[in-house]
């Protein structure tokens with residue numbers, strides 16, 4: 001499907017494509033050409049959107065030769081690639097990253113200036129593709145960036161949702177969701193390939209038959225199908241000439257409409273099939289860390305993995321590769337359980353379509369997958385009901401049953417007589433309804449299983465999959481997450497990047513551990529001054545953005561205390577809120593003077609899943625507290641709460657570099673890793689955090705003196721849980737906590753309405769699996785230490801510099817090296 005139709009005869013047809021000249025003149029020529037020919041307008045009549053689209057096309061032209069060359073080189077070298085299967089990619093804006101990867105930033109700036117245009121204005125025209133919920137999708141985006149930068153062949157596979165994560169607005173302090181129409185002005189970064197569409201089947205039944213060799217076989221007789229249309233995106237490496245591909249699938253009806261019904265006059269009915277098919281890639285499920293057991297969700301999962309496997313295997317067959325050796329060509333990384341249906345799908349292709357014997361197909365399948373688990377919450381591990389699976393994917397369910405039977409035979413052989421264990425390890429859960437435990441299937445099929453931070457991987461072995469880690473200890477490994485330093489330092493924090501490069505050279509951008517060389521400068525007053533000036537500049541930049549974007553005015557000279565992440569009870573935004581309420585209560589009740597407070601602005605950024613009531617109530621409460629505190633003249637200049645709506649990657653890029661304090665306060669043992677925590681530390685924020693997820697490793701690396709640890713650790717949480725958590729005892733024994741909670745209950749933030757936040761308070765006092773009240777005292781004590789340290793600006797800046805210098809480990813390049821060496825066994829193409 002991708003090869004030339006016939007052998008080209010014209011010499012130009014095979015000549016390498018060249019990039020436009022890397023000069024201001026070359027750029028301007030290209031830009032104007034794109035404006036005229038692509039947008040069909042002259043500069044004087046062009047809109048900002050025209051200009052942005054022309055700019056994007058121009059930058060793409062600089063990447064094009066590299067992309068074509070990457071594809072040629074990879075194909076010719078016949079090397080093993082990584083197939084990253086992820087239902088989410090939270091990419092962020094593309095233009096800035098493409099400018100960085102091509103080193104065109106300065107040239108574009110000057111070139112546009114000559115045209116009377118402003119690069120920043122055009123950049124802000126881009127709507128970010130929000131094709132992910134949070135950490136998991138953003139991690140996928142960081143990983144593919146790193147692989148391209150490290151020259152590793154990788155194809156990312158996912159879904160081109162027509163509507164990404166909803167746009168959050170606030171109405172009277174309550175979250176209201178709006179559709180994310182990210183494609184409405186056109187997306188210049190995608191390359192649709194309808195000619196390479198693939199068909200995906202659903203439903204129907206299976207039947208037995210005897211093949212020509214007299215073998216008993218099964219075939220799937222599906223009931224309906226859809227088309228998967230691939231859209232390719234460039235994934236440019238940083239200044240290295242490599243451009244990998246991200247291929248996102250869009251669902252389309254196989255038949256646009258039923259002509260018979262149309263002719264009979266029922267237009268709506270005639271296009272029903274089309275609407276139905278297109279629903280599959282219509283919208284991203286807005287749940288984060290908790291699965292959605294909905295039929296459409298399973299359709300999405302199967303749709304994109306079926307397209308991706310079909311795509312890859314078709315290519316292999318066209319190129320004459322033997323599928324028996326598939327694992328020499330690809331390793332499919334399962335990003336959480338969302339793509340795990342790929343396992344029975346590969347078995348089905350090999351056995352039913354390619355005529356493999358079951359055992360040989362299983363050998364191949366087992367060597368082609370590896371699984372990353374991203375959670376510890378039991379409710380977040382996907383279980384698909386066998387009723388639904390049997391209805392939607394009957395052949396896959398049969399295959400899963402057979403895999404399970406053979407696996408249980410192995411368990412019984414290893415542990416004779418231990419039927420309880422066999423039942424525990426079965427991929428088929430019997431309660432509350434019969435369902436397939438996708439994490440078990442992934443663990444059985446994967447060559448490796450990894451968690452995403454040291455603590456998480458340990459808990460995964462000990463608590464989530466203990467029987468499996470006992471059976472196959474060598475299968476389990478840890479790869480601590482990482483973030484791309486290109487987007488989150490170089491691009492997001494340009495002045496800090498310049499300071500670092502001026503001090504230690506610019507090798508750190510692709511070798512982040514070199515940030516260690518900054519350590520000797522932590523005590524250097526001149527370096528400290530520059531570092532502080534940069535933080536102040538980042539704060540001013542944020543101030544202008546928030547003023548324009550949200551009408552929020554940030555006061556000058558405040559400690560900027562930031563908590564940005566999805567709203568979830570386990571992350572404990574309510575604990576942060578109780579701290580704010582407590583400060584407020586102490587001032588208004590006269591226990592302390594406002595002038596005793598360290599001037600502080602707390603910034604929240606958080607979306608709640610639309611169906612998650614407690615999370616939405618918490619958002620409402622944060623906004624109400626903000627309203628009260630911000631309008632009370634007593635607190636003027638001392639405490640401010642800001643909650644800009646619609647936190648996304650674009651806002652993160654401005655918010656994180658401005659932060660002084662990073663709030664990572666989940667209940668220990670709940671946050672698998674976190675990646676925001678890494679971005680903050682790399683940009684010089686100090687962390688106040690529990691011993692959870694990757695916080696543990698951040699603290700170990702930066703040192704206790706430069707991290708504000710508080711709260712129970714995981715064993716203490718487990719012990720308290722076993723003993724029985726009784727939140728009311730904390731309320732009764734801690735006056736400060738009681739006063740804060742009473743204030744909410746008495747209606748201080750709800751115009752006297754004592755019911756408005758009743759459910760939030762009731763939950764904290766009587767249920768709360770996440771034990772916020774148990775950590776309150778310790779959290780408040782840690783906040784006091786924060787204030788003490790902040791009062792000594794030299795000490796604070798020193799710690800801040802050391803945070804930057806010591807967190808190079810958290811580059812996603814390092815994560816990728818770990819995956820390559822311990823899981824994938826692929827090679828860079830250098």
Ligand code: CBF
Pocket residue numbers: 134135136139288289374375452481671672673674675693
């Ligand atoms: O591993 C990436 C991130 O994934 C999550 O966001 C997830 O969706 N399961 C986790 O909650 C994060 O801890 C983790 O960093």
